[in-house]
Amino acid sequence: GESVGLHLPTLSVQEGDNSIINCAYSNSASDYFIWYKQESGKGPQFIIDIRSNMDKRQGQRVTVLLNKTVKHLSLQIAATQPGDSAVYFCAEGGSYIPTFGRGTSLIVHP
Amino acid sequence: EAGVTQFPSHSVIEKGQTVTLRCDPISGHDNLYWYRRVMGKEIKFLLHFVKESKQDESGMPNNRFLAERTGGTYSTLKVQPAELEDSGVYFCASSLGLAGLEVFFGPGTRLTVL
Numbered sequence: 001g002e003s004v005g006l007h008l009p010t011l012s013v014q015e016g017d018n019s020i021i022n023c024a025y026s027n028s029a030s031d032y033f034i035w036y037k038q039e040s041g042k043g044p045q046f047i048i049d050i051r052s053n054m055d056k057r058q059g060q061r062v063t064v065l066l067n068k069t070v071k072h073l074s075l076q077i078a079a080t081q082p083g084d085s086a087v088y089f090c091a092e093g094g095s096y097i098p099t100f101g102r103g104t105s106l107i108v109h110p
Numbered sequence: 111e112a113g114v115t116q117f118p119s120h121s122v123i124e125k126g127q128t129v130t131l132r133c134d135p136i137s138g139h140d141n142l143y144w145y146r147r148v149m150g151k152e153i154k155f156l157l158h159f160v161k162e163s164k165q166d167e168s169g170m171p172n173n174r175f176l177a178e179r180t181g182g183t184y185s186t187l188k189v190q191p192a193e194l195e196d197s198g199v200y201f202c203a204s205s206l207g208l209a210g211l212e213v214f215f216g217p218g219t220r221l222t223v224l
Contacts, residue, residue, distance in 0.1 A: 009150075036215075041217060042217050042218075043114070043201050043203070043215030043216050043217050043218050044153065044201070044215045045215065046213070089152075089153060097143065097155055097158055097166065098155075098213060099155065100145075100152045100153035100154070100155075101152055102150070102151055102152040103152065103153075
């Protein structure tokens with residue numbers, strides 16, 4: 001069936017490094033994608049989104065890249081900080097109800 | 111402005127018991143969603159209310175789960191009787207419109223069924 005999934009369950013980086021979190025999706029009709037950050041004890045929080053008519057979108061320290069050819073998107077975090085430690089979920093939101101992948105745990109070492 | 115709140119934050123019950131989770135959405139948000147995350151797995155959609163009506167309940171796992179939203183304000187999710195596989199974190203979210211940017215999540219209720 002259609003799914004949204006992630007390549008790596010855990011990513012460890014050093015403070016100050018750049019982080020890249022990847023996500024694959026299988027529904028070629030998906031036209032809207034969202035990245036969420038979930039910190040311990042909190043619900044998912046919106047980070048950035050991208051529509052299928054774009055291949056890149058930048059926010060504050062974050063960039064999302066979308067490759068529709070291979071149905072892949074990534075979240076890049078520049079100068080990763082300890083406060084970035086969390087579980088990151090990509091979600092397909094084309095049907096207005098976000099459909100989540102499994103999540104990647106980002107661990108930032110000081 | 112208060113965000114989405116959920117009660118309780120944690121619940122530990124025995125198999126066969128009943129548990130009721132509550133969600134208070136952001137005031138004025140007609141759309142209310144329930145999601146569940148089982149340990150280490152994806153966050154799965156359970157159902158969607160528009161005001162007091164169930165718009166989509168395709169994610170509800172079985173008839174042991176009952177969600178209500180009387181009056182179109184707060185919502186409850188009852189699990190009766192609870193089974194071991196029901197353990198997980200139950201998230202509630204609300205939105206004014208229908209777009210990912212506008213969906214706000216609560217902190218979740220961690221349910222443990224022993």
